[in-house]
Amino acid sequence: xxxxxxxxxxxxxxxxxxxxxxxxxxxxxxxxxxxxxxxxxxxxxxxxxxxxxxxxxxxxxxxxxxxxxxxxxxxxxxxxxxxxxxxxxxxxxxxxxxxxxxxxxxxxxxxxxxxxxxxxxxxxxxxxxxxxxxxxxxxxxxxxxxxxxxxxxxxxxxxx
Amino acid sequence: xxxxxxxxxxxxxxxxxxxxxxxxxxxxxxxxxxxxxxxxxxxxxxxxxxxxxxxxxxxxxxxxxxxxxxxxxxxxxxxxxxxxxxxxxxxxxxxxxxxxxxxxxxxxxxxxxxxxxxxxxxxxxxxxxxxxxxxxxxxxxxxxxxxxxxxxxxxxxxxxxxxxxxxxxxxxxxxxxxxxxxxxxxxxxxxxxxxxxxxxxxxxxxxxxxxxxxxxxxxxxxxxxxxxxxxxxxxxxxxxxxxxxxxxxxxxxxxxxxxxxxxxxxxxxxxxxxxxxxxxxxxxxxxxxxxxxxxxxxxxxxxxxxxxxxxxxxxxxxxxxxxxxxxxxxxxxxxxxxxxxxxxxxxxxxxxxxxxxxxxxxxxxxxxxxxxxxxxxxxxxxxxxxxxxxxxxxxxxxxxxxxxxxxxxxxxxxxxxxxxxxxxxxxxxxxxxxxxxxxxxxxxxxxxxxxxxxxxxxxxxxxxxxxxxxxxxxxxxxxxxxxxxxxxxxxxxxxxxxxxxxxxxxxxxxxxxxxxxxxxxxxxxxxxxxxxxxxxxxxxxxxxxxxxxxxxxxxxxxxxxxxxxxxxxxxxxxxxxxxxxxxxxxxxxxxxxxxxxxxxxxxxxxxxxxxxxxxxxxxxxxxxxxxxxxxxxxxxxxxxxxxxxxxxx
Numbered sequence: 001x002x003x004x005x006x007x008x009x010x011x012x013x014x015x016x017x018x019x020x021x022x023x024x025x026x027x028x029x030x031x032x033x034x035x036x037x038x039x040x041x042x043x044x045x046x047x048x049x050x051x052x053x054x055x056x057x058x059x060x061x062x063x064x065x066x067x068x069x070x071x072x073x074x075x076x077x078x079x080x081x082x083x084x085x086x087x088x089x090x091x092x093x094x095x096x097x098x099x100x101x102x103x104x105x106x107x108x109x110x111x112x113x114x115x116x117x118x119x120x121x122x123x124x125x126x127x128x129x130x131x132x133x134x135x136x137x138x139x140x141x142x143x144x145x146x147x148x149x150x151x152x153x154x155x156x157x158x159x160x
Numbered sequence: 161x162x163x164x165x166x167x168x169x170x171x172x173x174x175x176x177x178x179x180x181x182x183x184x185x186x187x188x189x190x191x192x193x194x195x196x197x198x199x200x201x202x203x204x205x206x207x208x209x210x211x212x213x214x215x216x217x218x219x220x221x222x223x224x225x226x227x228x229x230x231x232x233x234x235x236x237x238x239x240x241x242x243x244x245x246x247x248x249x250x251x252x253x254x255x256x257x258x259x260x261x262x263x264x265x266x267x268x269x270x271x272x273x274x275x276x277x278x279x280x281x282x283x284x285x286x287x288x289x290x291x292x293x294x295x296x297x298x299x300x301x302x303x304x305x306x307x308x309x310x311x312x313x314x315x316x317x318x319x320x321x322x323x324x325x326x327x328x329x330x331x332x333x334x335x336x337x338x339x340x341x342x343x344x345x346x347x348x349x350x351x352x353x354x355x356x357x358x359x360x361x362x363x364x365x366x367x368x369x370x371x372x373x374x375x376x377x378x379x380x381x382x383x384x385x386x387x388x389x390x391x392x393x394x395x396x397x398x399x400x401x402x403x404x405x406x407x408x409x410x411x412x413x414x415x416x417x418x419x420x421x422x423x424x425x426x427x428x429x430x431x432x433x434x435x436x437x438x439x440x441x442x443x444x445x446x447x448x449x450x451x452x453x454x455x456x457x458x459x460x461x462x463x464x465x466x467x468x469x470x471x472x473x474x475x476x477x478x479x480x481x482x483x484x485x486x487x488x489x490x491x492x493x494x495x496x497x498x499x500x501x502x503x504x505x506x507x508x509x510x511x512x513x514x515x516x517x518x519x520x521x522x523x524x525x526x527x528x529x530x531x532x533x534x535x536x537x538x539x540x541x542x543x544x545x546x547x548x549x550x551x552x553x554x555x556x557x558x559x560x561x562x563x564x565x566x567x568x569x570x571x572x573x574x575x576x577x578x579x580x581x582x583x584x585x586x587x588x589x590x591x592x593x594x595x596x597x598x599x600x601x602x603x604x605x606x607x608x609x610x611x612x613x614x615x616x617x618x619x620x621x622x623x624x625x626x627x628x629x630x631x632x633x634x635x636x637x638x639x640x641x642x643x644x645x646x647x648x649x650x651x652x653x654x655x656x657x658x659x660x661x662x663x664x665x666x667x668x669x670x671x672x673x674x675x676x677x678x679x680x681x682x683x684x685x686x687x688x689x690x691x692x693x694x695x696x697x698x699x700x701x702x703x704x705x706x707x708x709x710x711x712x713x714x715x716x717x718x719x720x721x722x723x724x725x726x727x728x729x730x731x732x733x734x735x736x737x738x739x740x741x742x743x744x745x746x747x748x749x750x751x752x753x754x755x756x757x758x759x760x761x762x763x764x765x766x767x768x769x770x771x772x773x774x775x776x777x778x779x780x781x782x783x784x785x786x787x788x789x790x791x792x793x794x795x796x797x798x799x800x801x802x803x804x805x806x807x808x809x
Contacts, residue, residue: 026527026556030534033552037545060547074758077676096674097754097763100396100735136545 035060035111039140040083040090043114055114061090061121062109062137070104083108083119085141094121101126107137165230165309168218172309175211175266176299178204182269183292186285190357198281201288205273208295209266216263219308220250229315232256232308238319240702240731241327248332249322254456254472255308257335261452262298264336264343269295272347272372279368286354287347294346297479305472321702321732330390338383338410342448344376345413348420349445352438353487356494361438366428371790373424373441374648377417378786384410385779396737396752398672398767400775403553408532409451415525416444419518421786426514430576431502433511435495436518442491446484447525453480454532506579513571517564524560528553565619565660568653569626572646573633587633591625609668616664624657644792652785659778665771672768674754676761682716683766689716690751690766703730705738708753708762712742725753725764748772 037060038048051057061083069082069089077096081104082089092110102108102124112121182204189197219232223246228234236256237249251257269291276284302308325331351369355361387410392400401407420440427437453476505511531548538546569591573584599618606613631650634642671685682691693709705728712720723740730736742749747770754763 022523022527025559026530029552029556030531030548033549034534034546035549037547072757075676075678075761076757077674077763097752097765100737136539140545 037062037109037136037140039063039085039087039137041085041087043090043119044088053114055116058111058113060109060111061092061119062140063090063107064141065102065104065106065108067104083110090119091117092119092121094124096124098124099126109137162229164218164221165227165311168215168222169303169307169309171211171215171218172299172303172307175208175215175262176296176303178208178211179292179295179299181292182208183289183296186292187289190282190285190289193282195281198285201285201292202273204292205266205269205288208292209270212259212263212266212299215309216250216259219256219259220247223247223249226319227315228317228319229312230308231310231312234312234316234319236320236322238321238702238732241322242701244332245322245327248326251335252322252326252331255302255306257339258298258302258306258456259308260335261339261343262295262302264339265291265295265298265346268343268347272350276368279365283354283358283365286357287350290350290353291346294350294483297483301472301475301479305475321730321734324703324728324730324732324734324736325394328390328394330386330394334383334386334390336383337379337386341376341378341380341383341417342410342413342451344372344379345417345441345445345448347372347376348424348441349487352441353490355438356490359494361427361434361496363428363431366424366437367795369441370421370424370428371792371795373417373421374786374790377414377421378783378790380410380414380417381779381783381786384414385776385783388779389776392772393739393741393750396739396765398670398750398752398765398769400666400772403531403550405532406451406455408528408553409454412525412528412532413444413447413451415521415528416440416447419521419525420444422514422517422521426511430505430511432505433515433518434502438495439491440518440522442484442487443522443525446480446487447529449476449480449483453477503577505577508574508579508581510571510574510576513567513574516567517571520560520564524557527556527560531556562619565623565656568623568656569629572627572630572649572653587629588626591629592622594625595619595621606669609665611668612664613668616660616668619664620657620660623660624654627653627657643794645789645794648785648787648789648792650785651788652782655778655781655783655785657778658774658781662771662774662776662778666769666775669770670767670772672766674763674765676757677764678759678761683764684716685766685768687715688720688749688768689713690749690764692762692764695753695756695762698726700728702732703728705729706753706756708740708751708764710740710751710764710766712749721749723749723751725751727753727755743773745773746771 035058036048036052038052040061040063042048043052043061046053048059049057052059063083063085066082066084066089069080069084071080072078079094079096079098080091081094082091092112094110094112103126106126109125110119110121111123111125112119114120182201185197185204186199186201189195189200221227222230222233223237224243226233226237226239226246232253232255236252237246241249249256251260269288272287272291273284276287279287348369351365355365384407387407388400391402391407392398420437420443423433423437423440426432427434453473456472456476531553534548535546538544569588570581570584573587574580595618598621599614602609602617603611603614627650631642631646634640634646673683673685675683677683677692679692679694682689684690689712691711691713693711695706695708698705698707705726707724707726710723710725712723714720721742723742725740726738728736728738737752737754739750739752741751747768750767750769752765754765757763
């Protein structure tokens with residue numbers, strides 16, 4: 001092998017090694033930081049998997065905030081509400097400021113874990129437009145509703 | 161004036177026809193060598209600008225005159241909206257922001273037509289033709305799926321409201337800046353395609369496109385910085401970057417554009433990397449289009465995804481496929497496989513360093529792309545609905561950018577072509593030592609900041625000192641002069657140093673608390689006390705608000721500032737927090753008012769954000785660097801077949 005070829009070979013090997021390292025790191029980082037979205041029904045029926053029910057896995061809970069379910073312990077930041085997907089309800093506890101658009105009968109996505117049958121949220125997101133339901137939540141609820149012949153829960157925004 | 165919206169519609173259709181002419185005729189002329197056809201390009205570009213400008217003016221007039229018989233106006237403004245936001249409401253939602261996109265594309269196209277007199281006619285014809293194709297896509301998209309002039313019959317008596325999040329000074333200029341950047345990458349893109357069609361890459365063309373890339377990149381930088389600044393004070397979470405899909409959508413073209421800036425410089429000066437530069441030019445603009453698709457199609461769940469309409473998504477997707485697929489096929493067929501002009505370079509040369517710069521930036525871009533599209537991919541493959549958390553992006557980005565920061569000061573100090581690492585090493589060694597000493601000192605002085613704070617100081621000192629070392633060595637070199645290009649590079653690299661201070665010190669040292677407080681009560685955060693004095697009711701032009709009064713005291717004794725965070729309730733029904741800030745050179749005090757909690761208590765979120773302003777200051781320095789570089793004399797060199805001239809020094 002002449003020196004130029006040899007140098008090129010080393011270069012190619014180095015690039016391949018770097019690419020392999022980068023791919024491995026990216027794959028690992030992705031795997032660790034991915035959070036699945038489940039609806040209350042999927043959690044309660046165990047469809048979401050055992051490590052979700054046991055509280056081992058961190059996941060995102062999506063659905064509507066059930067009517068008249070929001071309760072605050074007066075004078076504190078502790079909030080309790082229920083998330084409803086039309087089939088089942090799951091109680092949620094959260095300590096902190098709820099987002100501006102958080103309201104009952106509106107879509108919500110909360111990130112956290114199960115703890116003794118209650119979803120303990122670390123983060124609660126409500127979307128910016130009041131006529132808007134996160135697409136993934138709408139998809140999931142739509143699927144569940146088709147199964148039960150329920151008319152679509154997302155009322156078309158009546159605009160003036 | 162009831163016919164205005166229809167006139168706007170006609171203007172758009174005529175603009176589409178002008179764009180079709182601009183796309184077809186000059187291209188045909190260039191292929192066949194017919195001068196008369198090539199000459200159509202310029203007037204068609206001006207005509208298109210005039211027509212899109214007219215449509216835009218009519219839509220703006222609709223907002224000012226409150227014509228609620230236009231659906232778009234009725235949905236995005238109402239009679240209580242303050243005048244300034246009536247102008248900006250034009251791009252407050254999907255249709256209008258697309259019209260803004262088309263207008264900015266027409267502006268860039270007309271600028272190319274105007275400032276390309278020095279270029280040979282076939283080149284100009286092809287470039288304008290490619291820009292015409294892009295314009296056809298966007299105008300057709302507007303007319304067929306997102307018509308802003310659609311009527312609402314009967315007319316509404318009152319409009320809905322502009323999304324309150326957008327009723328903010330930052331939103332006035334964020335979208336235009338961002339789009340100027342996004343769309344500006346269409347110019348290097350059009351040149352790349354023209355070069356591929358022509359079958360040769362000429363250093364002189366590249367010299368001509370470099371300032372355009374720099375200006376577009378500078379605008380994109382400012383646009384992203386404004387978006388981040390807006391998110392910081394408007395969303396009320398105190399963060400400045402969330403790795404949200406839409407932020408990523410604007411960040412990917414930025415990363416590719418940054419790589420492009422550097423690789424263009426190599427190709428222009430040394431002839432190397434010509435194929436790679438073309439590919440990057442195609443990528444940067446393709447990523448801009450992809451960004452538009454991600455934001456506008458609603459396929460991604462994001463804070464920006466206000467509207468979701470599948471037909472729109474499909475249209476952009478097809479358009480995206482044609483533009484990106486077509487360019488890549490053309491690239492595969494015509495890319496210069498062996499650069500005759502390329503000068504060979506050794507392993508320790510500036511070319512190698514710039515190659516590493518490009519590898520790191522494009523890898524970072526690919527990493528962001530993967531993380532952004534992974535949820536879509538998983539959904540399509542029925543692997544479940546997932547989201548990729550910010551820690552993935554943050555960790556990977558840090559890993560990829562650390563070597564870039566490490567190598568940065570070497571770049572300007574290393575020679576082209578020749579193996580010569582001993583000299584820059586000798587020059588930089590003392591500054592590396594200084595950076596490390598300061599880093600260790602920081603680690604012991606501010607242990608609560610952890611390794612990130614120390615790393616911020618090390619990185620910033622290293623980059624700043626290394627860049628200034630370069631400036632010094634040029635300054636003292638006999639006979640050497642500092643070109644605008646060098647000044648621009650220096651400013652941009654110093655911007656990185658400033659940004660590093662802001663980003664890493666804020667990450668390491670920021671403090672935050674969320675508490676329930678009754679009037680008279682206080683929250684302590686570090687050496688600051690935040691005392692809630694009271695909450696009053698207040699009426700604004702189109703909202704009513706609860707306005708808190710929070711006094712901030714240092715060591716709970718010396719008053720520092722009085723802040724008034726608000727909780728606003730807009731007539732449109734939306735509720736929004738208005739953050740109050742005490743801005744400072746070394747720290748921001750940040751207070752957001754939450755909801756009433758009963759028994760007179762209020763939720764309060766307070767932050768102390770050290771050096772947070774440096775983040776945006778750094779970005780502005782980078783943008784300034786891009787603009788200064790664009791004004792370099794060498795780019796004004798006249799076209800002259802063969803040798804560059806113009807700089808007759």
